[in-house]
Amino acid sequence: MILTNCAACAAPLAHNAPRCIRCHTRYCNKTCQHDHWRRGHKQMCKKIHRGGNAEQYHADKKYKEAVAEAVEACAEDTKGQTCFICTQALHWKTKEGLVRGCACRGTAGFAHVSCLAEQAKILMDEAEENNLGEKARIERWMRWDFCGLCQQYYHGVVACALGWACWKTYVGRPEDSVRCLAMNLLGNGLHDAKHHEEALPVREAMLATIRRSGGIEVSILDAQNNLANTYGALGRFEEALRMRRDVYSGHLKLHCEEHQRTIMAANNYAMSLVKLERFQEAKSLLIKMMPVARRVLGEGHELTLKMRFNYARALYLDTDATLDDLREAVTTLECVARTYKRVFGKSHPEARRVQGGMEEARAKLAARDVVL
Template sequence: MILTNCAACAAPLAHNAPRCVRCHTRYCNKTCQHDHWRRGHKQMCKKIHRGGNAEQYNADKKYKEAVAVAVEACADDTKGQTCYICTQALHWKTKEGLVRGCACRGTSGVAHVSCLAEQVKILVAEAEENNLDVKVLQARWDRWHTCSLCEQEYHGIVRCALGWACWKTNVGRPETDRLHGTAMNLLGGGLYAARHREDALSVQEAELAMRRRIGAAEEIILAVQSNLAVTYDALGRFETALQMKRDVHSGTLKLYGEESIHTLTQASNYAASFIALRRFAEAKPLFRKTIPVARRVLGESHENTLKMRLGYAAAIYFDAGATLDDLREAVTTLEELVIIARRVYGGAHPLTARIEGDLRNARAALRARETPPRSA
């Protein structure tokens, strides 16, 4: 993890907590530091220092672990194929195997995480050295999380491995460097995608504290809070998530207006919290208000539009008070979404699988309502 806890007692640390002079491992106080030294840090200190000090050493270690997990999980999908970047099955230097975690199908999109990371590093470095336009830099940076072939975001454990690759590449930048915070943000998202929710929470809380400490712009603070609220939801902290999402939605609406993708995303997140709390009567009107805007502004196949319509369907069929017509509407909506998701993302994508799962549940709810109960 990002080192936000004492290495000796695991207590949360302030950003300016004392640290080992040589390797920069951080502690609550001198007592913890001395205790950790006696319990084995003495033997590891030089090694950590040679590895770039504590944060870099930790990032390199976590990156290797994440790559190994991703390669193993993708083994069946990538068997007999080669990296589209280096054209080899095994990476020439790291000897790692292949992964694919986007919407590419067939032989497309198969690569080594190291090759993907190296491509982005070269592109971003070139943009910085030549003072290229901010939009050009951002487009190149986006390769950390978006496939250049299918132009869809990586997901799951591949997204997590690339998150660690991004963080280990940029951890040495100062806090005030824009790309330092963006790398931290990407790591948090990768951990969340791989279902490491407690770790994601730790990173996102550290990012929010850092952003506030350096006086980041309001839109950046809102974006970080949005990610944090989604993680609270995933950890079952629904009331905390709802309060934060309400504030983020209100702030985003004032900042961008109702037709912005940012506002639409936050509206969807806000409504999802009502569903988690089974407050369907509050979720459905919010979806009804924003879905037509999303379809008009973003298009039918945009991820945000699909997620909004999916949320609305769930709010219908989960509701014990739903009518037969309501349930039929939910099933029809989900049948439409499955067709779009399969066309855009493919059958293996998490969003497609989620929609298909909800469709099965909605059909079951409809059948149960349509089938008359047997007489005694």
């Protein structure tokens, strides 16, 4: 359930809260329902019902808003281009414009969100109809947030629009694995577009759903990790740190330190330590895990690059940093920045973040050289 607040008083709701018989809008109790009916729901109830009931109506509305935001953000980049799927500038049905939110270069990668969503849905429908194995289903599912051309994830407002596209497609399903995947994709998209207040109830609903349905431990840890990311984005750093520490410990118990989930959890834990200025703890953890990431994932893997970026931040943000620390931070960031630009393109959000960190580290090194 993504509509997690009472339509009348906005109080948080349980997953089985009472709802309108016709349109399934949820409320705290009958009092709120009657109050909302008098304040205008009477006029909207039939319209919401015709739109597929409350969750579907809400998802469709948010999807249109997200697509409009993505098209506007990409307008300058997509001017004069056509969709690589339908070959049109405007979508024949929705009349929406083009987006590009991956690492494609030149004239490649331009598409309508509707075309990307339809392509992903067809692939998943085929996987379910033909009872394909788990590996094939995962590969097809990834097309909801992974570019088939450049083999990189969509980011920013494009990822958010695809998240809403995915959720509106599967919102009507029971609480099965596909519906949970759609909810997770929506949370990731909202987070990537920096809509953190909207992402929070989605993350919380995802974790509650997995626990309620008896999900496996690794799924619970993944949901906790995503929730911790949103806590951190909202400035709730202590809560994020505690949850990320537990997630890291959980993955160490379930897997070895060379498992990708463990490496990711270690990086997230270190990121929280840096945010709370616990630099020595962050450096110790990253010095231990960076060689593991290089060995398991490779030097150019995004997670390896993120670990190196966080290590450099732990060096140059520390007020007790030595001159050698600052030099090492600058050297590390210069290397990471070059790799990001080569692999993901200079417009990728992480590439811009690394560039900003590099400039900050260089400024601190230059200031120290002046003093000396």
